[in-house]
Amino acid sequence: MTNSISTDICIIGAGPVGLFAVFEAGLLKLRCHVVDALPQVGGQLSEIYPKKPIYDIPGFPEILAGDLVTNLMRQIEPFHPTFTLGERVEEFRKLDDGSFELKTTDGTQISCKAVAIAGGLGSFEPRKPAIDDLTTFENGKGVHYMVRDPETFRDQRLVIAGGGDSALDWTIFLANVAKEVTLVHRGTTFRGAADSAEKVQKLHEAGKVNLVLSSNVTHVHGNGRLNAVTITANGGEAKQVEVDSFIPLFGLTPKLGPIGEWGLGIDENAVEVNTVDYSTSVPGIYAIGDINTYPGKLKLILCGFHEAALMCQGAFKYIYPDKKYTLKYTTVNGVPTL
Numbered sequence: 422m423t424n425s426i427s428t429d430i431c432i433i434g435a436g437p438v439g440l441f442a443v444f445e446a447g448l449l450k451l452r453c454h455v456v457d458a459l460p461q462v463g464g465q466l467s468e469i470y471p472k473k474p475i476y477d478i479p480g481f482p483e484i485l486a487g488d489l490v491t492n493l494m495r496q497i498e499p500f501h502p503t504f505t506l507g508e509r510v511e512e513f514r515k516l517d518d519g520s521f522e523l524k525t526t527d528g529t530q531i532s533c534k535a536v537a538i539a540g541g542l543g544s545f546e547p548r549k550p551a552i553d554d555l556t557t558f559e560n561g562k563g564v565h566y567m568v569r570d571p572e573t574f575r576d577q578r579l580v581i582a583g584g585g586d587s588a589l590d591w592t593i594f595l596a597n598v599a600k601e602v603t604l605v606h607r608g609t610t611f612r613g614a615a616d617s618a619e620k621v622q623k624l625h626e627a628g629k630v631n632l633v634l635s636s637n638v639t640h641v642h643g644n645g646r647l648n649a650v651t652i653t654a655n656g657g658e659a660k661q662v663e664v665d666s667f668i669p670l671f672g673l674t675p676k677l678g679p680i681g682e683w684g685l686g687i688d689e690n691a692v693e694v695n696t697v698d699y700s701t702s703v704p705g706i707y708a709i710g711d712i713n714t715y716p717g718k719l720k721l722i723l724c725g726f727h728e729a730a731l732m733c734q735g736a737f738k739y740i741y742p743d744k745k746y747t748l749k750y751t752t753v754n755g756v757p758t759l
């Protein structure tokens with residue numbers, strides 16, 4: 422069944438800038454629905470550097486990226502934003518009344534009065550290993566490039582491939598969910614955090630995880646659905662292992678993706694905007710945060726927050742051309758709920 426959502430502003434991207442835009446929109450009593458291609462909120466902060474301290478967020482001499490995301494989520498709670506995670510926005514259609522219809526990879530349809538693209542570096546695409554027929558088993562047929570819901574793998578036989586934090590973290594987590602977990606890594610040492618590598622080693626010694634080092638998954642097998650993979654040692658010896666799912670975790674690369682095809686003004690992979698309100702060349706569509714470009718642009722979170730505030734003023738005028746808006750301080754009015 423197609424999922425249909427109706428809202429005032431659809432925010433594409435749940436990075437820090439998209440999340441803060443929910444707050445600024447909420448102050449104007451505009452409802453938001455946020456879509457992100459990743460299974461979690463936080464954009465680059467959650468995906469690339471959750472444990473790194475940030476030092477240039479006003480009012481926080483130091484804050485971990487992951488904690489900033491947690492705080493932003495708390496800050497927008499009063500406005501009850503809704504989320505579609507793990508789905509990429511693919512298409513938009515502008516209707517005669519000036520509103521929009523957006524569609525995601527999984528067919529979710531969002532009707533909205535304005536669109537705010539807060540897509541950062543673009544949507545993160547998985548790095549896929551070069552294995553023949555791998556794509557045949559995508560889309561629920563046994564090959565997964567990210568773990569959206571660990572319950573998908575309950576009581577399954579899994580092969581995870583990779584040597585970074587994602588491969589280690591999911592091996593540790595899924596060891597308690599799946600029936601059998603095998604981690605395959607082409608090297609002998611891991612790129613991920615040392616304490617995670619140590620935990621995986623301990624799980625291996627306790628017989629809870631199979632660890633296959635100096636090896637690669639080289640073939641996938643199945644008839645309509647994945648049922649086995651071939652693991653080949655760097656020396657050349659190969660063995661076939663029966664599996665229910667194969668999870669290659671070789672990182673994600675950002676790509677501007679479908680937004681680049683929307684007919685918006687684009688300059689070097691970024692969306693051109695008018696800095697009065699961060700509007701794009703299509704009235705009603707705005708671009709904020711790392712995804713936009715203008716003279717003097719700085720790809721910083723604090724600049725994205727400023728852009729979000731002005732964008733919401735612009736979107737308010739677009740949605741309600743006849744309504745007058747007067748700036749109200751939160752210190753005076755508090756945070757209105759929606």
Ligand code: FAD
Pocket residue numbers: 433434435436437438439456457458459463464465466469470474475476477508509510511539540541542543544545677678679680709710711712720721722723725
């Ligand atoms: P992002 O955080 O990139 O989030 C964009 C989101 O949009 C992503 O989750 C993506 O999946 C989603 N998306 C894109 N296209 C689609 C689509 N079509 N459909 C659905 N979802 C989509 N900045 C600072 O200010 N201070 C720092 O100290 C700092 N340190 C950094 C350290 C590192 C290692 C890195 C990599 C960056 C750092 N930055 C820092 C930069 C900062 O992270 C970015 O400026 C910030 O993340 C931009 O936020 P954003 O919300 O615009 O985009």
